Amino acid sequence: MSAQPAEPAPAITLRSERPQDGAAVDALIARAFGPGRYAKSSERVREFATFAPELSVCAWSGERLLGCARMWRVRVGGRAVTFLGPFAVELGERNAGFGARLIARACEAAAAAGESHVVLVGDEAYFGRVGFAAAPGRAVVMPGPVDQRRVLVRALTADAGELAGMVAPL
Structure with a gap:
């Protein structure tokens, strides 16, 4: 009996x-996070932030949405920055590397x-693989309660400088 070749x-x-x-992304986020997502401080940010679809990314396999990373425009201490979240991947597709x-x-x-x-706001062990760290987020203040160790920042340029202050609308 010969082994079947793996499907690509x-x-x-x-x-x-x-x-x-939008509808497919919203449905994926609902499946990934459930109604508990509305209690998170990240959701407080999204209530006032400006959605940036041109910076947000979706992963597709044909017509099937496999994942999304939404981006929002906010200010931190008067500086315009982007806020990432939610980030979601279909349950059966996790650990495939495309997150x-x-x-x-x-x-x-x-x-x-x-x-x-x-x-x-996320797990440094996961997001550190793509350049995020907790140390630069120590002085970033989220609206509502948050574990400050989970506030992560990625500088996009070498001269970006430090962030400090409240996350607020643009």
Whole structure:
């Protein structure tokens, strides 16, 4: 009996979020986070932030949405920066490696748009692989309660400088 050849991994297309992607992205986020996401301080940011679909990235396999990384424009201490989140990958597609590609692509888009920093709330062990660290986020103040060790920052340029202050609307 001969072994069956493994099916090739599906081709993944990364592209900016389009208006017609909104319902699929919202459904993916609902599946990934459930209703508990509304209690998070990141959600407080999204209530006042300006959505940046041109910086947000979706991962597609044909017509199937596999993941998303949404970006928002905010200020931290008077400086315009981007806020990443939510970031979600379909349950059956996790650990395939394209989650990090999604985040990297969103950060590349922000850098190309002239943004200086990306801020998020997440696990440094995961997001550190794509350039985020907790130390630069120590002086970034989120609205509402948050574990300050989970406020992560990625500088997009060598001369971006430090961030300090409250995350606020543009």
